[in-house]
Amino acid sequence: xxxxxxxxxxGGYDGIKGFxxxxxxxxxxxxxxxxxxxxxxxxxIAREKQLLVDYLCANAGGPVYYTGRDMLxxxxxxxxxxxxxSNFLGHAGATMAALKVPQQECDDVVAFVLSLKNDIVxx
Ligand code: HEM
Numbered sequence: 629x630x631x632x633x634x635x636x637x638x639g640g641y642d643g644i645k646g647f648x649x650x651x652x653x654x655x656x657x658x659x660x661x662x663x664x665x666x667x668x669x670x671x672x673i674a675r676e677k678q679l680l681v682d683y684l685c686a687n688a689g690g691p692v693y694y695t696g697r698d699m700l701x702x703x704x705x706x707x708x709x710x711x712x713x714s715n716f717l718g719h720a721g722a723t724m725a726a727l728k729v730p731q732q733e734c735d736d737v738v739a740f741v742l743s744l745k746n747d748i749v750x751x
Contacts, residue, residue: 633689634736638729641692644684650726652677654719661715664706687740700747707751717741 638644652673656665665673685692696702720741724734 634733634740635685635688635690637733638688638737641681641685641690644688644690645681646727647723647729648677648681648684651719651723652680654722655716658715658719661712661719664708664712698747699744703748704750708749709751710749713745713749 635644638647655661656673679694679696682692682694683696686694717738720737721734724737729737
């Protein structure tokens, strides 16, 4: 186990931004998940992406202050289902494979994302 933060091990801000650059188009093109981004403006989507980058950086131990809402509040009422969640995880795995993220870092990212499940999945 390295004593570097997960933020450092993922390649810092640029590494995490690259992860989001790869992941979001996959999620938005997914036949099941695409509905969450339908009819939303480009700038709203760009803002949400920046918040995701900031959220991941801050939670991975980076020098970033997250100004967005918490996961429960920001996803409440969207009716994100088990099937949605499972597709999301599949895309996160595909992104990490495409970016050749090492196994330990993949495991750490998945563990962090799974820790959010109860706040995000509600239907
Ligand atoms: C199936 C899974 C997910 C779906 C469908 C989903 C969908 C969304 C949507 C549509 C928004 C925009 C909300 C708005 O503009 O009001 C949002 C916001 C956000 N999501 Fe997710 N999300 C999922 C999982 C996650 C996960 C796992 C994370 C963290 C790793 C995350 C982090 C965020 C953040 C940081 C925001 C911005 C919060 C804010 O606006 O203050 N989401 N999500």
